[in-house]
Amino acid sequence: MNEKNKKPPVNRISISLPDELHADLDAMVAERGFDSRSQAINDMLRQHLAEHKREKGNEVMVGTITILYNNGTRNLQKTIADLQYQYLDEVISSLHVHLADNQTMEVILVQGPAQTVQAIADEIIALRGVITGKLQLMGAIIPPLHQRTPARGQ
Known part of the structure; x- marks a missing residue:
């Protein structure tokens, strides 16, 4: 097996759950189509850890800002585009x-x-005409697509 296909080591832990929480977990696993409780708990932990990192404030993360807005609000689309350009x-x-x-x-x-x-999301979501918005962050990053190189002759 090459390095790319090598699975990372896993650690086993044991947890105790009240009957009701255990039943709710099993129902959610079935409803969402997880292969196992472990897969569901891994997903929940990743989400919680990403939220913890976001609150900490110093980690580079990737995510989405999703907004719903009234496109009849004067200059709103231009303002949103200008903010995106400001934070290029x-x-x-x-x-x-x-x-x-x-x-x-x-x-x-x-x-x-x-x-x-978070500051960018707050600025966009607070604009007049934005009906609702949400920032969703994940503990991952996009690899650099291109390295900047000086133009010829510079």
Whole structure:
């Protein structure tokens, strides 16, 4: 087996659960289609750890800012685009979809120190015309796509 296909070592732990929580866990595992309780608990732990890292504020993380806004609000789309350009180092990409009732959903892919990305999300979500928004961060990063090199003759 080559290095890429090598599975990382795992540690086994034992936990005790009240009957009701155990039943709720098994129901969730079945409803969401997890292969096992371990897989479900791994997913929950990753989410909690990502939230902990976000609160800590100094870890580089990747995530999305999802907003729903009224596209009839004067200059809102331009303001959102300008903010994304202002934070060019953190904003990787964005996608917007026009919905019914003059609403638009926009998903902005971001990466950077959690505290910085949280500040960007807060600034966007607080704009007049934004109906709701949420930042979702994960404890992962996007590898650099290209290394900047000086232009010829410089």
